[in-house]
Every structure is written in C-alpha cells, then in structure tokens.
Amino acid sequence: MIYLDGNSLGPLPKSVDSALSSMVTDQWGAHLIKGWNVDDWMGQPMRVGNMIGKLVGAPEGSITMGDTLSVKVYQALSAGVQMRPDRKVILSDSGNFPSDLYMAQGLIAQLDQGHELRVVEPDDVMDAITDEVAVVMITQVDYRSGAVHDMAAMTAKAQAAGAVMIWDLAHSAGAVPVDLAGCGCEFAVGCTYKYLNGGPGAPAFIYVRPYVIEDIKPALSGWLGHDAPFAFDLDYRPAMGIERMRVGTPPVLQLTALESALAVWDGVEMADVRAASVRLTELFISEVEARCPELTLFSPRDPAHRGSQVSFAHAEGYAVMQALIARDVIGDFRAPNLIRFGFTPLYIDDADVTGAVDVLADILDNRVWDDPKYMAKSRVT
Amino acid sequence: MIYLDGNSLGPLPKSVDSALSSMVTDQWGAHLIKGWNVDDWMGQPMRVGNMIGKLVGAPEGSITMGDTLSVKVYQALSAGVQMRPDRKVILSDSGNFPSDLYMAQGLIAQLDQGHELRVVEPDDVMDAITDEVAVVMITQVDYRSGAVHDMAAMTAKAQAAGAVMIWDLAHSAGAVPVDLAGCGCEFAVGCTYKYLNGGPGAPAFIYVRPYVIEDIKPALSGWLGHDAPFAFDLDYRPAMGIERMRVGTPPVLQLTALESALAVWDGVEMADVRAASVRLTELFISEVEARCPELTLFSPRDPAHRGSQVSFAHAEGYAVMQALIARDVIGDFRAPNLIRFGFTPLYIDDADVTGAVDVLADILDNRVWDDPKYMAKSRVT
Known part of the structure; x- marks a missing residue:
C-alpha cells in the first residue's frame, strides 16, 4: 500500500497498541476509579495539550484537549461573538471545512440575535475584513486545494479591524510550521487524527491566547471546566486559564492513543x-x-x-x-x-x-x- | 479489592483489551481510512445506541452516541428551550449532577433571552412544574443519595403542564429498569462509564422521542449530523431522525471498548x-x-x-x-x-x-x- 491519505486519517503508530493495552489493563483494569489520580487521567488533557503546543507554537498551559473539532469550533465561535457584542458578522470562506460553517449556522440560529455568516471566496477574505466583522474564522490550509492562508497577515488585519481571529489548524498541525503565539490570534482549534496520527475519533484541541482567556465565559460550561469540579457547587465558576474550555469527562482511551502517537515527534x-x-x-x-x-x-x-x-x-x-x-x-x-x-x-x-x-x-x-x-x-x- | 464504585467508573470487562487491540491493529492499522467503510466505524454510533436502547426501553434508531454527557445535556436543553419559545423557565433540582446545572447556566447566559434556571429541592419538583416551565431537566437517580424520581409520573405532569421533559440517566442505565418509550419523555441522555462499564471517558448517549426529532434544529449542527456529510455542502441540512444529534467524528476507540463492554448484557x-x-x-x-x-x-x-x-x-x-x-x-x-x-x-x-x-x-x-x-x-x- 502507498498511503497518501494521512491528511484524512493518520496510520497506526507502532507504540499505540501496547500503550493502549497497558492503559486498559494496568490502569483501568488494576486501578479502576483510582486511575483518575494515580495515573493522572485528570491531567491528561493539559499534558497532551502541551505536547501539541510545541508543534504549533503555543506556550505551556494554553491548549487543552477534548470533544471533537466541531465542538471546539463552537466554543471558540461562541466566545468570539461574545467578545464583540456590537458586531454581527462572522466571516469565513468557501474553502473552510463545511462543519465549521455548519457550527456557525447552528450558533447563529440559536442566538437569534441578528448575526450573519458571511462566506466569501478564499482569495477575498482579506478584503472582506471590515469593521462590521466580529469574528474571522478560517481554516489555514484549505481541505480541498491545500492552499495556505497567511496566518500572521490575516490575524494582523483582523485585529486592526477590531475583529477576533479563530484559526482552524486541522490540516496544519503536524504538517506546516505554525506560530500561534507569534501571530497573536485569540483562538485556534484543530483535530489530531490527521498528521498527528491519534486514531479515528481522536480528541480535538483548543488554544486560547492567555491574554484573553480570563475574560471568556464558556458557552459549554461543563463541570471539568469548573474552578473546583469536585466541590459540586450548584453554580458554575470557570476555572482559571485554559482549563475552563474543558467540558465533560476526558476520553482517556483516545487520549492515551494520541499521547503515545505524539511521542514520535520528540526531536522532530x-x-x-x-x-x-x-x-x-x-x-x-x-x-x-x-x-x-x-x-x-x-x-x-x-x-x-x-x-x-x-x-x-x-x-x-x-x-x-x-x-x-x-x-x-x-x-x-x-x-x-x-x-x-x-x-x-x-x-x-x-x-x-x-x-x-x-x-x-x-x-x-x-x-x-x-x-x-x-x-x-x-x-x- | 471490594469494588463498590461501579456507579462512578465500571471495571474493565474481560473482552475489552482484545477487542480494542483487534480494532487498533486489524482495523485502523490494516485498513486505515477504509475502516470508515469496511469496518463500519461510521455506523458505530447508531449500532451502539441500539444496544443501549434495549436496556432503557428505547426503540431501534432513537439513540445515538458521542461526545460527553455534558454536551448531550446541552443539545437536549437547547432543543427543549427552542420547542417552547414562549416560556423562560428551566426547572431542575438540587440533586441533579452539577454539570447539568452548569450547562443550563451556560446556555442561558449565551442565549441572553431572559431564561431562568429554577433549582428546587428534589421533593419539590412535582409541585414546581407549572405553566411557566419550558423544560424539566432531572437526573432520575440522585448522584448523592440514590433517590429515584418517578419517570412516568413526572413526565406526565410535565407534559400536562406543556413542558418538555429531559431525563438524565447517568445513574440509571444498567442499574434500574427504564422505559423511555413508555414514559413518553422527549429527551434522555446518559453516560456509559458507570453501570455500562465503557471505560474512562466512554461516550455519552442521547435519546430523542421519534415523534419530535424531525422538528429539532440542532444547536450543535456538526457535519456528521448533516443529511449528506460527504456532499460537503456549504449549508447545514439536518439528517433525518436521531442522526441529526451527531456532531463530529465519532470516538471509534472509545466506542469499540464500549461496544465490547455492552456484550455482557446479552440475555440479561x-x-x-x-x-x-x-x-x-x-x-x-x-x-x-x-x-x-x-x-x-x-x-x-x-x-x-x-x-x-x-x-x-x-x-x-x-x-x-x-x-x-x-x-x-x-x-x-x-x-x-x-x-x-x-x-x-x-x-x-x-x-x-x-x-x-x-x-x-x-x-x-x-x-x-x-x-x-x-x-x-x-x-x-
């Protein structure tokens, strides 16, 4: 086989089968509920997020893992719209992956506050960034053509126009150099089953610029994004930092496969x-x-x-x-x-x-x- | 060890390690991207949903799997609120799992349409079901006390008052007999890592009453809930039936562990x-x-x-x-x-x-x- 589809689903890294078997047998099987502590399953989303951070230029503690890319798009979009309450346009392009556009459509219908999803041709995005735009949401590498947007230039233009910038790195992470901290975007999201070889259904990642995270009120305010999940308070209070973008119980099996797969990037x-x-x-x-x-x-x-x-x-x-x-x-x-x-x-x-x-x-x-x-x-x- | 915590995380079923290893090696490893077809990963959320349906009295094709319980709560709540646009109260109780309350709080803040989360004591829920209530959202078995709400009686009272009923079955599925079709509730959600032994981070389930599914406009309108995900249309169009409650790429590794774990219920x-x-x-x-x-x-x-x-x-x-x-x-x-x-x-x-x-x-x-x-x-x- 000649496998030229690693941009859709990466192959099985050699280490994953035994890593997963060990986690299942020696952690879940042997430690049961204690695995959350003794095997640090609870810290896995941040630990794996930091591994991905090294590949996309994000500082320690600015990425967490979980859910699917579509859900992470929704979290970023909802937060971005909330950061610009006086603006009503979400700008994207026709080269964005359809699910990103669908999530925007669902959010807009749900909010019912007069927002508009404006979809232009990929080459027209820069000119379409006006002071009407609340959020620019673009997939850096076009899933069809492979065409690459200039993250630094577009982020600068978006921010100069007062818009929030969201990058989808589905076809970027592990494929092209990315400098999230350097470009200064507010949000980035991505999946991990393509160039990062995390396996089918591997969890997504979300990056939030440290400068803005403390102002975000998560739309998906789940207990593992709570400041004290095990206090079982009746009222939500967001965790400090990126942990507030966590929602529910992390997918430990998928994260274990991903964590093992990411080890191949050591020294690359x-x-x-x-x-x-x-x-x-x-x-x-x-x-x-x-x-x-x-x-x-x-x-x-x-x-x-x-x-x-x-x-x-x-x-x-x-x-x-x-x-x-x-x-x-x-x-x-x-x-x-x-x-x-x-x-x-x-x-x-x-x-x-x-x-x-x-x-x-x-x-x-x-x-x-x-x-x-x-x-x-x-x-x- | 005497393990009396299967209501928090079920133990490892004997079949899971080899089922997972086989999926990883013989499906992902050998078939790579073709696994979506030849191993029917794409059909797995419905197939597993049907296995759970048998344990909770849901008809074939009325449950699908994915995400976390918190995300499924959000989907049900958002749809429920949308079904009763003239009402502003979400009713729950102080015995509900906090994440369910948090998700309601996040949804309400995001909608900014004057909704109220009304939390009463467990014994007061029945009396609090009035014609102000849009949605009643209750966890059937209280996570602290184990107290059980009467699903049939509460659903009947909610519907008589014109409210939508959402049941969280986190501590019910695999623990107590449940008759979703019989009680007539519109929504039910649950997790699968407790009594169903799906492993840490096992995916959640969502049930929607077939009678109402076609009217639901999903808030989380991801591509795998689209009527034709691989047409890559720019506009969202919900799938027929329960598939519209799918969002992103299914967690195949977690679903494989769960599917194997569920086999022990055959004949039970x-x-x-x-x-x-x-x-x-x-x-x-x-x-x-x-x-x-x-x-x-x-x-x-x-x-x-x-x-x-x-x-x-x-x-x-x-x-x-x-x-x-x-x-x-x-x-x-x-x-x-x-x-x-x-x-x-x-x-x-x-x-x-x-x-x-x-x-x-x-x-x-x-x-x-x-x-x-x-x-x-x-x-x-």
Missing part, C-alpha cells in the same frame, strides 16, 4: 518536516504533470502557498480514486471532482511518490477507472 | 439485575445500621425509592472513605459529608457486601480514619 523539527513535505509535493506535481495530461492541478503551484497535500481535478475523479484504491494507492476524493493526496514525511518518501504516479498514469492511460465497479458512489470515500 | 434481564441490586443494598443497609452506629443513612430507606447505590453521612466522611480505600474497599466521597457505595450485581455479591461492612465497622470502631494521612484532601476522590 517542523522546519525539517516542512522541507521534506515541499520536496514530496513538488516531485508529485512534476511527475503527474509530465505523465498524466488529463489531470489539472487544483492546488497552488507555488509551494509557499500550499500545505502538505496536492489535489488534481478530473471529471471522473471519483472513479479514478476508486481505481487507485483498488490498486492500493490510497488518497481520497472530494466533491465535485477532486482527487486529493496527502504527503506525510514521517512515513512517505520519494519512492512512494513515484510509485503512486506509476499507478495513476496507468489507470488514466488505460482508462481503468471507466468501469461500473469504480463509478458507483458510496457514502464514505 | 434488567428486572433480574434490579432484584439483585435491591437485595444487595438492603443487606448493606441492614448490616451497616447494625454494626456502624456512627453512620446515618442518607439514601431512601424504601428500596422502591432508591437506585443501585447507598450513601451514609459521617462528619469525617472524607477520611473514612480514604481509610476504606487504603484497605481496598472502594467507594467514593461526595461533599460535604457522604460516603457512597454502588452495588452492581453483574460482579458484586453478598460476600462483597458483608466483607465491606467488616472493614467499615473496624475503621469506625477503632477510629482508623482519624489519621493525618486520611484527613488530607486531594482533588479527585
């Missing part, structure tokens, strides 16, 4: 990962363009504007991807016509790239995709 | 579990009252009004529980002065009960608890 420099990623994507594009003339590059050609994935358009992209998968070259399809390939230098090398293009060229040259068994659509691709 | 009748539970709690109360005169029963004396746990009050309850734990009799402490014991007939028998009372009586008779090492407070107990 994101600059080195990025350099290798650029080399791989450049090689892939040049090979595909030389050998697959039916495909049209959909990703930015300039690697400085591209994340760690490459998409090509093909009218029968779905069938082409199914034919690739049948030959054990795994990428994915994104509607309406994109075949998408992720390049993850921790386990993909030049030989994988050229090997994948060999198969792709053969599928296109011989119209292998033009077969009913590849044309049929299934729900998950 | 809740009526038999309940009969055994009553026998165990009756035995425990009679033994403690005969041998530990310093303790005051805090739970209802009538087993018909008591769930599957028993609490006693003691001025130095914290230290007493620490001394018990040091002797491997595990219960837990709940502020301000309760020692709490859960009775779980799947793995606790009469000998455990009398064995626990032997240790408890010795600790009290000899003031073993009166030791600095037991008096110091730690965060999680």
